[in-house]
Amino acid sequence: MTPGPALALAARIQAGETTARAVTETALARIRDRGPAVNAFTALLADRALATAAALDRRIAAGEAVGPLAGLPVAAKNLFDLAGIPTLAGSRIRRTAPPATRDAFLVRRWEAAGAICLGALNMDEFAYGFTTENSHDGPARNPHDMAHPVGRIAGGSSGGSGAAVAAGLVPLSLGTDTNGSIRVPASLNGVWGLKPSYGRLSRHGAFPFVHSLDHVGPFARSVADLAAGYDALQGPDPEDPAQAPQPPAPVLPGLGAGIGGLRIAVLGGWFGRQQSAAARKAVAAVARALGATATVAWDMAEAARAAAFLITSAEGGALHLPTLRTRLEDYEPLIQDRLLAGALLPAAWVSQAQRVRGLARESMRALQRDWDILLAPATPVPATPIGQETLELDGASLPLRPSLGLFTQPISAIGLPVIAAPVPRAEGALPIGVQLIGRPFEEAVLFRAAAALEAAGVCAAPVAPDFAAGAI
Structure with a gap:
């Protein structure tokens, strides 16, 4: 398996062809120079990064063993604790919060593997x-169409994480996914994204949204880099009680195994409707490459999405209710009403939603007895202009923001692992992603298929053209 750009850079640093400090200085300069156009970063930790890089260079010079991500610049969604700065979670309210006293667990895992945040x-x-x-920090902009008069969205909620990787500002980033917040920006920014199984990775040190649905995972520009980043994140954390008792399962060694013997089908029904021609073509291309000729239906997809909506509203509203009572106007205007409505949902509705979620999980389990991987669009459309409010799908006008999660939210509801695979389009057109959906804790199977798609040239995540020169 050919190493991706991140692993190749780490190898050069470890071989002494360059230094961690030089790479870090270059990355910081690029973020200061090219980053404002994308608006992916909300805080730079330059002094910390340079000190970490210098310490790593000393270890390499002394012949010490360093991790597989040695010297790689990385960044984390501002939902993750980073020691020394407040964890904003994209809000105005938390700007006066005390600085985090230590990094989130996943940030510590990456730095233990040699990465530099x-x-x-x-x-x-x-x-x-x-x-x-974001009304407080401004919108993150999709780097694939910087000529658009108002810019295009980077997706969300991990939009900065997807845009930073797509613009070559960092080769790896961390995001979170409650209803699609890794897969949507991966799709719109044309990068690889992984939502692991619910409970696979520790969420400790990531500001919560919906405890029963929150996932965490990485973004990268190649399958090997995504695999290496994911492998480094795995490990038990007693501080996350929701983490499943599963031993680490490295996926990088198995990338070259191919797809022989895998049973792969396309999800139809709910997943075959309400999509653009671009989404339809992307799924068809991936299906051809993987030999997926069957189309199957999961009859509970729409019900699972409805359950996820209710659970999200109720848990999110309950979490924020004390602050809503005193600082409502400091919340993002786009979410004020949703949080208030969620806090007022009847308990019986939420209980019923959890019951439906359980039934959906069981029905999918039955379907997955026959299929190792299921394919579906990641988003119904490529990136839309910033400020657009509606989508026209199947002859109907739908609200844009919730509709971007049409195909991701049902899968989040039942906690399955998913790789968002980027399908590049003709020159000048925007990328879009396809979901590779697996059985719980079988991420390795998804990585085999992803590697095959990349090797066949069907899926790829090049740096956005305007940012290709000097990409990290």
């Missing part, structure tokens, strides 16, 4: 959105 990334406030049109 450069800072925090833009997001939808409190992770409640799909566009990263």
Whole structure:
């Protein structure tokens, strides 16, 4: 398996062809120079990053073993704790919060593997959105169409995480996914994204949104880099009680295994409607490459999405209710009403939603007895202009923001692992992603298929053209 740009850079640093400090200085300069156009970063930790890089260079010079991500610049959605700065969670309210006293667990895992965290990334406030049109920090902009008069959305809620990787500002980033917040920005920014199984990775040190639905995971520009980033994140954390008792399961060694023997089908029904021609073509291309000729239906997809909506509203509203009572006007205007409505939902509705969620999980389990991987669009459309309010799908006008999660939210509801695979389009057109959906804790199977798609040239995540020169 050919190493991706991140692993190749780490190898050069470890071989002494360059230094961690030189790479870090270059990355910081690029973020200061090219970053404002994308607005992916909300905080730079330059002094910390340079000190970490210098210490790593000393270890390499002394012949010490360093991790597989040695010297790689990374960044984290500003939902993750970074020692020394407040964890904003995209909000105005938390600007006066005390600085975090230590990094989130996943940030510590990456730095233990040799990575160097450069800072925090833009997001939808409190992770409640799909566009990263943040009223406090400004919108994150999709780097694939910088000529658009108002810019295009980077997706959300991890929009800064997807845009930073797509613009070559960092080779790896961290995001979170409650209803699609890794897969939507991965799709719109044309990068690889992983939502692991619910409970696979520790969420400790990431500001919560919906405890029963929150996932965390990485973004990258190649399958090997995504695999290496994911492998480094795995490990038990007693501080996250929701983490499943699963031993680490490295996926990088198995990338070259191919797809022989895998049973792969396309999800139809709910997943075959309400999509653009671009989404339809992307799924068809991936299906052809993987030999997926069957189309199957999951009859509970719409019900699972409705359940996820109710659970999200109720848990999010309950979490924020004390602050809503005193600081309502300081919340992002796009989420004020949703949080208030969620706090007022009857308990019986939420209980019923959890019951439906359980039934949906069981029905999918039955379907997955026959299929190792299921394919579906990641988003119904490519990136839309910033400020657009509606989508026209199947002859109907739908609200844009919730509709970006049409195909991701049902899968989040039942906690399945998903890789968002980027399908590049003709020159000048925008990328879009396809979901590779697996059984719980079978991420390795998804990585085999992703590697095959990349090797066949069907899926790829090049740096956005305007940012290709000097990409990290």
